[in-house]
Amino acid sequence: xxxxxxxxxxxxxxxxxxxxxxxxxxxxxxxxxxxxxxxxxxxxxxxxxxxxxxxxxxxxxxxxxxxxxxxxxxxxxxxxxxxxxxxxxxxxxxxxxxxxxxxxxxxxxxxxxxxxxxxxxxxxxxxxxxxxxxxxxxxxxxxxxxxxxxxxxxxxxxxxxxxxxxxxxxxxxxxxxxxxxxxxxxxxxxxxxxxxxxxxxxxxxxxxxxxxxxxxxxxxxxxxxxxxxxxxxxxxxxxxxxxxxxxxxxxxxxxxxxxxxxxxxxxxxxxxxxxxxxxxxxxxxxxxxxxxxxxxxxxxxxxxxxxxxxxxxxxxxxxxxxxxxxxxxxxxxxxxxxxxxxxxxxxxxxxxxxxxxxxxxxxxxxxxxxxxxxxxxxxxxxxxxxxxxxxxxxxxxxxxxxxxxxxxxxxxxxxxxxxxxxxxxxxxxxxxxxxxxxxxxxxxxxxxxxxxxxxxxxxxxxxxxxxxxxxxxxxxxxxxxxxxxxxxxxxxxxxxxxxxxxxxxxxxxxxxxxxxxxxxxxxxxxxxxxxxxxxxxxxxxxxxxxxxxxxxxxxxxx
Numbered sequence: 415x416x417x418x419x420x421x422x423x424x425x426x427x428x429x430x431x432x433x434x435x436x437x438x439x440x441x442x443x444x445x446x447x448x449x450x451x452x453x454x455x456x457x458x459x460x461x462x463x464x465x466x467x468x469x470x471x472x473x474x475x476x477x478x479x480x481x482x483x484x485x486x487x488x489x490x491x492x493x494x495x496x497x498x499x500x501x502x503x504x505x506x507x508x509x510x511x512x513x514x515x516x517x518x519x520x521x522x523x524x525x526x527x528x529x530x531x532x533x534x535x536x537x538x539x540x541x542x543x544x545x546x547x548x549x550x551x552x553x554x555x556x557x558x559x560x561x562x563x564x565x566x567x568x569x570x571x572x573x574x575x576x577x578x579x580x581x582x583x584x585x586x587x588x589x590x591x592x593x594x595x596x597x598x599x600x601x602x603x604x605x606x607x608x609x610x611x612x613x614x615x616x617x618x619x620x621x622x623x624x625x626x627x628x629x630x631x632x633x634x635x636x637x638x639x640x641x642x643x644x645x646x647x648x649x650x651x652x653x654x655x656x657x658x659x660x661x662x663x664x665x666x667x668x669x670x671x672x673x674x675x676x677x678x679x680x681x682x683x684x685x686x687x688x689x690x691x692x693x694x695x696x697x698x699x700x701x702x703x704x705x706x707x708x709x710x711x712x713x714x715x716x717x718x719x720x721x722x723x724x725x726x727x728x729x730x731x732x733x734x735x736x737x738x739x740x741x742x743x744x745x746x747x748x749x750x751x752x753x754x755x756x757x758x759x760x761x762x763x764x765x766x767x768x769x770x771x772x773x774x775x776x777x778x779x780x781x782x783x784x785x786x787x788x789x790x791x792x793x794x795x796x797x798x799x800x801x802x803x804x805x806x807x808x809x810x811x812x813x814x815x816x817x818x819x820x821x822x823x824x825x826x827x828x829x830x831x832x833x834x835x836x837x838x839x840x841x842x843x844x845x846x847x848x849x850x851x852x853x854x855x856x857x858x859x860x861x862x863x864x865x866x867x868x869x870x871x872x873x874x875x876x877x878x879x880x881x882x883x884x885x886x887x888x889x890x891x892x893x894x895x896x897x898x899x900x901x902x903x904x905x906x907x908x909x910x911x912x913x914x915x916x917x918x919x920x921x922x923x924x925x926x927x928x929x930x931x932x933x934x935x936x937x938x939x940x941x942x943x944x945x946x947x948x949x950x951x952x953x954x955x956x957x958x959x960x961x962x963x964x965x966x967x968x969x970x971x972x
Contacts (some may be wrong), residue, residue, distance in 0.1 A: 415966075443508060443510075445689065446508075446525050447504070448688065450808060455748065456876065463514075469534065475498065475506070477499045483526055484517060491676050494837065496837055501683065503685070505957070531681065537677040539677075542670055543621065543669060545669045546623050549665060558632060569636075570586050582968065584648045587641065588639065589633060589638055589652065594634070598623075598629070607621060612964075614640035618842050620844050631651070635661050643854075660911060701797060729770045732765075732766070734764050736762065737965075740798065749882065777791065782889075811963065813961055816957075819957065821888045822942075825943060829898075829946065840868055857935070863900070867894075868891040872889040881905060902941060903938045
């Protein structure tokens, strides 16, 4: 997880006008290909990535593009048209030699002004946030000057079952140990949203330093992630806000705080056409790793080798990953029913994969944190597919098969008509000063939608609740216009834990049940029906499925 890099008021309010560069330093891409992103059920921004003069930013909304170009928190971008957080774009660019992260931001600013006619200005507005305040006796130690920044470790982390199925019985809560050295309170507040396990506490609200404590400090805080209702747990339960007061002598208070913002004056929805033959000007992306090693996992099954892909020492590292997850990653498969004819052992066989991508593959454009760099998985997928086909002698094909899918229908709608000029968006957490009875954060997932049509809601649902839905949802409500609404539900994992295992020890098959649990957990299906007056009706629809015709249990030698 990477720390958010805040932008001070001085940075925002000084320098040349936004969207412009000085004549002495006309930072521009040599060439830029901008186009609408392909459809995906999991739309989220990926990048920016940079390597060898190639810059990539995928599935980015205009809000993401402004956030990246100006280095400002998305919550501090105000105004703009309703589609600012909905339409998604891919940006591929050639970058002049000798560029830096900052100069590439300037280049992105220039291309947004040129191709989208983006016009913005600096402003100040009150923003919902948390104020970090000092108690009477802060429990902080003045820094000894050794090291700087914050890191974390995890205590009591229970490894998942070796067979890849859901855990049985109560879960032991992991304890996050967050240690900061030579850190100011402003830096601590700025990075707090990126603290692992802290997201559900803040619900995407910024944290602002109001401690009035100057200087730098050394300190450690121990806390546990927020526990959704209905999830049985064991071990310590240390809520973050309690830990802040008892361990550090600090407190967090919800408030609306004036902050410097970037206001969007105008922007075109469709970018200007790409230069002629721009796609042909980019060299084709490689489809094979330069070198790759696959070997049985060093870590025991279910151990720490379940991490996401990482970049270490210029190589892609996939530790302790099951063959099933490797296939899911390579072919971008979201659910078990999207793969057929797979042998059962692909759930249990685990491998360590180390590979080096050829030069020119854009892998990261952010400051590394804890020796990791963002991974451009879209560029690596063709290489992973080629690797698996070669080393496991895989033979596969894709065909349409009936798969469980859902249609959104209207039962007794409980929706509020939206201001058509407001931004179309969804976010974790309640709306500002929300008194909506559906805003129950204790369930684990609290989602607020603003000016969202039912067609857009159906399209967004697989991305909002991927644990429940992994195929396209079709709108069958017949409702017109945009709506404002909030709903809350429990993570799908709670139902998988309570379902237990199937007869042969594997994970229970089929979709998550619609019924909620006696413990108080509420499924997505129940939440949509009871809170919104809508319903998700399951049906079978032809969907492309990966068919495994042949696969070896062991890879060929390295």
